[in-house]
Amino acid sequence: MPVLSVLTPVHPPSLPYLTEAYGSLVAQELPPGWTWEWVVQEDGETGLLDGVLPADERVLPGSGRRGGPGVARMLALSRASGDLIKALDADDLLAPGALARDIAALEDPAIGWTTCRVLDLFPDGTTAGVDSDPEEGPIERGAILRYWQRNGYVSSVVAGTLCIRRELLLDLGGWMALPASEDTGLVLAANASSDGYFLATCGMFYRKWDGQVTASAAHNDDAERLARMKLIEERAEVMLARGLQRAASASAVARQPSRALG
Numbered sequence: 001m002p003v004l005s006v007l008t009p010v011h012p013p014s015l016p017y018l019t020e021a022y023g024s025l026v027a028q029e030l031p032p033g034w035t036w037e038w039v040v041q042e043d044g045e046t047g048l049l050d051g052v053l054p055a056d057e058r059v060l061p062g063s064g065r066r067g068g069p070g071v072a073r074m075l076a077l078s079r080a081s082g083d084l085i086k087a088l089d090a091d092d093l094l095a096p097g098a099l100a101r102d103i104a105a106l107e108d109p110a111i112g113w114t115t116c117r118v119l120d121l122f123p124d125g126t127t128a129g130v131d132s133d134p135e136e137g138p139i140e141r142g143a144i145l146r147y148w149q150r151n152g153y154v155s156s157v158v159a160g161t162l163c164i165r166r167e168l169l170l171d172l173g174g175w176m177a178l179p180a181s182e183d184t185g186l187v188l189a190a191n192a193s194s195d196g197y198f199l200a201t202c203g204m205f206y207r208k209w210d211g212q213v214t215a216s217a218a219h220n221d222d223a224e225r226l227a228r229m230k231l232i233e234e235r236a237e238v239m240l241a242r243g244l245q246r247a248a249s250a251s252a253v254a255r256q257p258s259r260a261l262g
Contacts, residue, residue: 004036005082009072011043013211018052019072024094031103037191040090041076043068045202070175077174080094086163087183088196091207093121098203104139105197111138112194115157115187116203123209129202131175132156136200141243143193145236153229161204168194174199176235178228185232215239244257 006025010018018040023212025038038059044066052124053059064075077085084106088094098116105114120128134143134156160183177183190196215241
């Protein structure tokens with residue numbers, strides 16, 4: 001049976017939202033024959049998840065040495081069994097049908113990853129969208145990188161909605177070893193290495209609240225942020241150039257006339 005693994009890193013401030021995240025996962029309807037597993041990883045070894053998660057054989061809690069969300073995601077990946085890997089932060093919610101749409105898009109072997117439309121979810125329950133979403137359909141290599149460079153290191157897609165083939169994820173080295181923006185680094189690397197697909201139907205509700213990591217002063221420190229962005233950019237550009245060189249070489253080989261064996 002094919003498995004889609006949903007990976008969720010958890011730190012103490014986001015713990016109260018786990019129950020809602022689970023509810024959004026249980027409500028998903030998958031194509032016939034598919035199932036999901038939820039790999040929940042504490043960023044640390046404090047017993048944070050003890051007694052918190054439901055008794056569901058599809059839910060796989062774990063812990064490990066503290067290292068930030070990128071390390072927690074990689075430790076979760078080490079325990080995941082799915083050929084498709086879906087990101088879900090502990091304080092966010094999947095929209096109805098999100099996983100089925102990811103699976104449908106990735107039925108095309110030319111597509112290596114997906115992202116989707118997001119609605120911001122505010123404490124009063126209201127939602128709001130963004131104007132940067134691409135159109136529904138394939139995203140060619142380098143498209144997100146170019147947008148990101150032209151718009152002050154702001155992406156046209158939300159990295160936290162990524163669903164990616166396990167093989168591609170491993171080939172890219174997983175999430176970057178950064179204190180933040182590790183998911184942005186991964187989606188840009190994926191875009192530099194493989195065609196993707198954008199799903200214009202909302203697939204995730206992105207919770208806005210005072211304790212979210214992306215709102216913290218440390219996350220937005222100008223000097224550190226610029227250093228992260230430059231490293232992410234450099235890696236993506238190297239990957240894109242390498243991919244274009246491989247494509248050109250393959251095209252040249254395909255154009256060579258075949259030689260009959262005598």
